[in-house]
Amino acid sequence: MTGYPRVWRMMMALCWRERPRATATLLAATLVTTGAVAALGLTLKVLVDAVQAGDRTAVVIGATGAALAFGAHWGLGHLVHLMTVKLVERVSLSRVEPEIMGICAGLPGIEHLERPEFLDRVTALRGRSGAIVDSAWAVLQAVASALGLAVTLAVLGSVNPWLLLLLACAAGQLWLERRGKRGVAAADLASAPDLRLHRHLYRDVCVEPAALAEVRTGAAAGDLLASQAEAWRRATAVRFRAALAAAAWSSAGWVVFATGFAGAIALVASTGSPGQIVLAATVGAQLRGVVEAVLRRSAQAGGHRRVLAPYLWLRDYAAGHAATAGQVPPERLRSGIELSGVTFAYPGAAEPAVREVSAVLPAGSVVALVGEYGSGKTTLVKLLAKLYRPASGRITVDGADLERLDTAGWRAASSAAFQDFGRYQTTFADAVTMGAPPRDLVAAVEAAGADELVARLPDGGATLLGARFGGVELSEGQWQKVALARACARPAPLLFILDEPTASLDAPSEHAVFTGYIRRSRAIAAATGAITVIVSHRFSTVAEADLILVMAHGRLTEAGTHEELLAAGGDYAALYGVQATAYAAG
Numbered sequence: 001m002t003g004y005p006r007v008w009r010m011m012m013a014l015c016w017r018e019r020p021r022a023t024a025t026l027l028a029a030t031l032v033t034t035g036a037v038a039a040l041g042l043t044l045k046v047l048v049d050a051v052q053a054g055d056r057t058a059v060v061i062g063a064t065g066a067a068l069a070f071g072a073h074w075g076l077g078h079l080v081h082l083m084t085v086k087l088v089e090r091v092s093l094s095r096v097e098p099e100i101m102g103i104c105a106g107l108p109g110i111e112h113l114e115r116p117e118f119l120d121r122v123t124a125l126r127g128r129s130g131a132i133v134d135s136a137w138a139v140l141q142a143v144a145s146a147l148g149l150a151v152t153l154a155v156l157g158s159v160n161p162w163l164l165l166l167l168a169c170a171a172g173q174l175w176l177e178r179r180g181k182r183g184v185a186a187a188d189l190a191s192a193p194d195l196r197l198h199r200h201l202y203r204d205v206c207v208e209p210a211a212l213a214e215v216r217t218g219a220a221a222g223d224l225l226a227s228q229a230e231a232w233r234r235a236t237a238v239r240f241r242a243a244l245a246a247a248a249w250s251s252a253g254w255v256v257f258a259t260g261f262a263g264a265i266a267l268v269a270s271t272g273s274p275g276q277i278v279l280a281a282t283v284g285a286q287l288r289g290v291v292e293a294v295l296r297r298s299a300q301a302g303g304h305r306r307v308l309a310p311y312l313w314l315r316d317y318a319a320g321h322a323a324t325a326g327q328v329p330p331e332r333l334r335s336g337i338e339l340s341g342v343t344f345a346y347p348g349a350a351e352p353a354v355r356e357v358s359a360v361l362p363a364g365s366v367v368a369l370v371g372e373y374g375s376g377k378t379t380l381v382k383l384l385a386k387l388y389r390p391a392s393g394r395i396t397v398d399g400a401d402l403e404r405l406d407t408a409g410w411r412a413a414s415s416a417a418f419q420d421f422g423r424y425q426t427t428f429a430d431a432v433t434m435g436a437p438p439r440d441l442v443a444a445v446e447a448a449g450a451d452e453l454v455a456r457l458p459d460g461g462a463t464l465l466g467a468r469f470g471g472v473e474l475s476e477g478q479w480q481k482v483a484l485a486r487a488c489a490r491p492a493p494l495l496f497i498l499d500e501p502t503a504s505l506d507a508p509s510e511h512a513v514f515t516g517y518i519r520r521s522r523a524i525a526a527a528t529g530a531i532t533v534i535v536s537h538r539f540s541t542v543a544e545a546d547l548i549l550v551m552a553h554g555r556l557t558e559a560g561t562h563e564e565l566l567a568a569g570g571d572y573a574a575l576y577g578v579q580a581t582a583y584a585a586g
């Protein structure tokens with residue numbers, strides 16, 4: 001609770017900065033509607049008493065006041081609701097949602113995206129940014145409604161203290177109505193499995209071509225339709241019974257309120273003036289709505305606390321792990337990159353993914369990382385890219401600790417195509433050049449060997465990719481070529497990482513990609529001393545590398561050139577022979 005007022009102040013400040021006029025109008029309207037019900041009852045009392053007394057001036061005053069109070073109660077009340085929804089939506093989508101996404105994407109590394117405590121908070125906030133903004137308005141409007149209720153009760157009590165019992169009648173009616181709604185919610189939950197089954201049979205089986213082909217050949221349509229109908233019958237039966245029960249509870253509540261209301265009017269009629277009767281009838285009839293507004297906004301304010309706690313945690317985590325300015329990376333590599341006893345373990349893992357790896361990657365070299373799946377290759381290159389921080393050991397760049405290099409600067413000096421590459425549903429040109437400095441798109445496409453792909457696209461580089469938004473769907477290999485072109489869009493990186501860049505390509509394409517990248521790496525190295533790191537589990541494709549590092553179970557087991565490792569007769573030679581035999585047999 002201690003941090004919640006801080007969030008409320010922040011949200012109100014964001015609303016003011018984003019929409020100052022709308023915020024001021026909403027605050028004023030909320031204040032005016034606070035006493036609208038009481039004002040409506042009082043002005044109607046003045047109007048009725050003035051008509052009875054024949055006081056024309058008082059009639060005009062009473063009628064004008066009643067019209068204004070009615071407008072404030074109904075017109076402004078509706079306006080407050082609409083303005084709150086619009087303002088909350090505007091601020092949440094333009095400020096809070098980008099902040100949450102920025103925290104996820106803007107932290108220096110990516111290990112936070114593998115920590116359960118971080119992911120739990122992000123999951124709790126997904127799609128709930130509106131609740132964070134609305135929490136401030138819910139508290140404010142709950143307090144305003146409570147003040148309005150107090151004023152309303154004071155007006156009723158001034159007529160006759162017994163009228164205060166209407167509060168209990170209104171509260172009882174609301175409790176009975178909500179009791180019925182709880183039953184409906186429980187029925188929705190109980191019927192969810194049957195409803196899911198019904199939708200699954202309809203959406204995933206009966207109208208999907210792939211599934212329907214098997215249904216047709218197996219003559220299973222009749223059984224599926226019968227199962228679908230039975231699931232629908234069970235779901236609707238449960239919900240119908242709950243709806244009937246809810247109607248009964250609601251009717252009982254209205255009987256309670258109507259009985260109390262009728263008794264109140266009879267009490268005032270026996271002792272009060274016509275104006276007091278009108279006041280009691282008007283305010284008493286609206287009392288239930290006033291009580292409901294207090295309960296509704298109070299419940300929403302309490303419910304919003306479920307997102308405030310993870311939001312505060314996320315902001316505090318980001319503040320404690322934010323990137324700080326560091327040493328500027330060199331413009332050219334002189335000696336290279338050195339790993340000294342580097343160890344890293346994923347959160348919750350029983351064993352380290354990388355164990356005490358020590359190696360020197362010379363400036364201007366092409367380095368291949370090979371090994372079987374799960375040997376630690378990808379983890380090691382992500383450590384080089386500063387996506388993870390070593391648990392122990394250090395990585396130096398021309399003698400400077402990578403940890404102390406400016407993270408944004410090192411990212412700008414690096415380029416990578418990872419095996420779990422992104423499939424961006426945008427135009428081909430944007431998918432290739434996003435995040436990179438301005439560069440000739442044609443050169444990046446040529447370097448990735450994606451010329452033929454672009455030629456096949458209906459609108460070339462302007463073609464929208466991905467079927468989700470009506471674009472052209474690509475094969476796995478074509479998506480990988482887009483990722484490779486994106487990696488080439490940065491013209492002269494100091495570190496160029498290719499993590500399984502040909503996993504989705506056929507053998508001829510794989511050979512062409514490796515040949516082209518090694519040629520390109522030599523050209524970049526001549527200009528900047530750049531290091532190219534190629535990760536592959538296919539030993540035959542990396543024979544031209546200057547240095548081959550062999551990984552097994554997170555450890556570096558061998559290092560050398562292709563010829564040296566074959567001559568050594570170790571793991572590399574054995575695995576190379578196995579793969580060569582397998583390819584020959586294939």
